[in-house]
Amino acid sequence: xxxxxxxxxxxxxxxxxxxxxxALLAACASAPKPDLASKxxxxxxxxxxxxxxxxxVTFHENSIAPxxxxxxxxxxxxxxNYYAIGHLSLDNYIAMISGQAPNKATQDDCKTxxxxxxxxxxxxxxxxxxxxxxxxxxxxxTLPDQLEAAGFTWKGYMEDMGLDPAREAHTCAHxxxxxxxxxxxxxxxDQYGAKHNxxxxxxxIIDDQARCDAHVVNLDAxxxxxxxxxxxxxxxxxxxxxxxxxxxxxxxxGEPGGLIxxxxxxxxxxxxxxxxxxxKRDGLLVVTFDEGTANDACCGEQPLPGGPPxxxxxxxGGRTGAVLFSxxxxxxxxxxxxxxxxxxxxxxxxxxxxxxxGYAAAPQLRGFGEDVYTAK
Numbered sequence: 001x002x003x004x005x006x007x008x009x010x011x012x013x014x015x016x017x018x019x020x021x022x023a024l025l026a027a028c029a030s031a032p033k034p035d036l037a038s039k040x041x042x043x044x045x046x047x048x049x050x051x052x053x054x055x056x057v058t059f060h061e062n063s064i065a066p067x068x069x070x071x072x073x074x075x076x077x078x079x080x081n082y083y084a085i086g087h088l089s090l091d092n093y094i095a096m097i098s099g100q101a102p103n104k105a106t107q108d109d110c111k112t113x114x115x116x117x118x119x120x121x122x123x124x125x126x127x128x129x130x131x132x133x134x135x136x137x138x139x140x141x142t143l144p145d146q147l148e149a150a151g152f153t154w155k156g157y158m159e160d161m162g163l164d165p166a167r168e169a170h171t172c173a174h175x176x177x178x179x180x181x182x183x184x185x186x187x188x189x190d191q192y193g194a195k196h197n198x199x200x201x202x203x204x205i206i207d208d209q210a211r212c213d214a215h216v217v218n219l220d221a222x223x224x225x226x227x228x229x230x231x232x233x234x235x236x237x238x239x240x241x242x243x244x245x246x247x248x249x250x251x252x253x254g255e256p257g258g259l260i261x262x263x264x265x266x267x268x269x270x271x272x273x274x275x276x277x278x279x280k281r282d283g284l285l286v287v288t289f290d291e292g293t294a295n296d297a298c299c300g301e302q303p304l305p306g307g308p309p310x311x312x313x314x315x316x317g318g319r320t321g322a323v324l325f326s327x328x329x330x331x332x333x334x335x336x337x338x339x340x341x342x343x344x345x346x347x348x349x350x351x352x353x354x355x356x357x358g359y360a361a362a363p364q365l366r367g368f369g370e371d372v373y374t375a376k
Contacts, residue, residue: 005291007238013361022123023196030151040284040326040328040351040373041282041328042282042283042284042328042351043234043278043282043351043352044229044232044233044234044235044236044278044281044282044283044284045234045235045278045283045284045285045286045348045351046234046236046238046273046279046284046285046286047096047235047236047237047238047282047285047286047288047344048182048238048240048269048270048285048286048287048288049093049096049196049237049238049239049245049264049288049289049290050240050245050246050262050288050290051089051196051245051246051247051262051289051290051291052089052246052247052289052290052291052292052293053246053259053289053292053293053320054292054293054294054319054320055080055082055292055320055321056298056317057259057293058259058289058320058321059073059078059080063259064258064259064260064263065259065260065262065263066263067263067266067267067359068259068262068263068266068287068323072237072266072287072323072325073323073332073334074332075274075325075331076285076323076324076325076326076329076331076333077324077325077329077330077333077334077335077372077374078321078322078323078333078334078335079322079323079324079335079337079339079372080293080321080334080335080336080347081156081298081319081321081336081337081338081339082288082314082319082320082321082322082337082338082339082340083153083292083296083297083298083299083301083317083318083319083320083338083339083340083341084289084290084291084292084314084316084317084318084319084320084341085101085102085297085301085310085316085317085340085341085342086101086102086107086291086310086311086316086317087107087291087310087311087312087317087318088107088108088109088291089109089195089196089247089290089291090106090107090109090110090134090195090196090198090201090340091106091107091310092102092290092291092317093196093197093198093291094106094198094201095193095289095341095342095345095358095359096198096237096341096344096345097142097143097144097198097199097237097345098136098140098141098142098143098198098202098357098358099342099345099356099358099359099360099361100129100136100140100142100304101128101129101137101302101303101304101310101358101359102303102307102308102310103116103131103132103133103302103304103308103309103336104132104172104307105132105133105134106134106201107308107312108210109181109184109195110134110181110195110201111180111184112117112134112179112180112181113134113135113174113175113176113177113178113179113180113181113194114134114176114177114178115133115135115137115177115178116129116130116131116132116133116134116135116136116137116140117133117347118130118131118137118179119131119132119134121302122139123139123140124305125364126302126305126359126361127358127361128304128305128358128359130302130304130305130306132307132341134201134208134253135177135201135202135203136199136201136202136203137203138203138204138207139204139265140202140203140204141204141357142198142199142202142204142205142350142357143235143345143348143354143357144199144205144215144235145204145205145263145348146354146355146357147234147235147352147354150352150353150354151353152234152235153234153235154215154217154233154234154235154236154237155216155217155221155225155235155236155237156198156199156215156216156236156237156239157217157218157219157221157222157236157237157238157239157324158173158192158196158216158218158219158238158239159191159192159215159218159219159240159241159244160190160191160218160219160241160242161173161192161197161216161217161218161219162191162192162218163190163192164187164189164190167182167183167187167190167192168183168190168192168194170217170218170230171202171212171213171214171216171217171218172199172200172206172209172212172213172215172216173180173192173194173197173216174194174197174200174201174206175194179270181194181195182193183268185242186241186242186243186248186251186252187252188252188253188254189250189253191241191242191248191252191253192241192242193241193242193246196239196245196247196290197216197239198237198281199212199215199216199237200212200216209269210217218268219238219239219240221376222236222238222269222272223272224276226272226273226276226277227276228277228279229277229278229281232276232278233276234352235348238269240262240265240360241367243261244256244261244262244264244265245262245265246258246259246261246262246289249261259265260290266287270285270287270325273285274325274338280327281327282327283325283326283327284324284325284326284328284329284351285324285325285326286322286324286344287322287323287324287325288320288321288322288323288331288341288344289320289321289322290317290320291317291318291320292317292319292320293318294311294314294318294319295309295311295312295313295314295316295317295318296311296314296315296316296318296319297310297311297314297316297317297340298316298319298338298339298340299338299339299340299342299343299362299364299365299366300358300362300364300365301315301316301340301342302359302362303315305357316340322344324366324368324372324374326375328373328374328375329372329373329374329375330374330375333371333372333374335371335372337366337369337371337372338367339368342355342358342359342360342362342365343360343365343366343367343368344368345347345358345360346360346361346365346366347367347368349367350367
């Protein structure tokens with residue numbers, strides 16, 4: 001009788017093990033697969049954002065920015081179907097670091113620096129804060145918040161910030177709450193624009209003054225930081241001034257502006273970044289534009305529930321294109337896959353193993369994949 005019980009027990013153990021194995025395999029098969037970007041061993045990401053140009057102008061064979069239009073695609077990957085998510089500027093910058101959709105205030109570049117006012121508490125099922133305004137509440141998190149929590153480093157490098165101390169601070173520069181943003185327009189001495197600095201629109205960042213001062217700095221700090229891997233942040237967001245990003249033309253200081261000045265900026269900074277030890281070891285550089293001139297969109301982009309169409313008069317911010325560089329990108333790569341600013345956020349989150357914020361978590365969205373990471 002003891003032998004029968006032992007055999008029965010063994011059969012039970014085998015069956016339990018078999019059932020558990022089947023369940024585990026089924027779970028693995030049904031689990032969402034990470035984007036290919038998560039497999040690229042990239043640990044230093046640099047983003048340069050330029051202004052207000054559609055793909056068909058910027059990358060035209062007769063472009064007035066030949067370095068951007070011709071030389072850079074030969075060095076990296078050209079994304080021909082990369083889209084902005086809205087108009088004007090600020091809503092695009094905010095989307096790149098938080099996944100939050102445009103509201104009426106951010107669409108207008110927040111000419112008055114006011115707090116975001118909620119129409120309902122918390123975040124909705126898509127991670128969106130419902131309401132209107134400029135400076136998001138502390139519970140609306142950003143990519144920098146995620147990175148720090150995971151042990152990574154970040155900095156925003158803002159050209160001209162603080163050149164005129166009477167106009168704005170040298171670090172973490174933004175207007176006082178409820179005040180007019182006097183940086184919306186350049187001066188001959190100072191061409192910093194807060195509307196192109198997404199970090200100062202989140203209480204999760206600006207409420208800790210010391211932290212914000214340490215992480216949101218003048219562009220002058222970048223060259224020194226690039227000198228060593230230890231001083232290069234894992235995530236670097238680079239904003240040229242209102243002239244060198246192509247926004248103004250002509251510029252207040254007499255430069256031509258537009259694509260001519262943007263091209264000159266890239267000729268100076270792109271080689272410095274690609275020569276940096278951190279980039280050579282495990283880097284990715286992304287060069288794109290905040291918005292185009294049309295209102296088309298991609299990737300199933302959705303508006304803020306109860307909010308305006310992201311493109312003001314259409315679903316999106318138009319096709320801008322983007323150029324990417326990395327040791328894991330074969331020079332001369334061309335991708336026709338559709339991406340947008342939410343895709344960029346999602347791709348960076350994947351690289352660092354982070355959850356997807358806001359509309360970066362949209363199920364129909366994808367991060368950069370094998371069409372981009374083409375080097376073997």
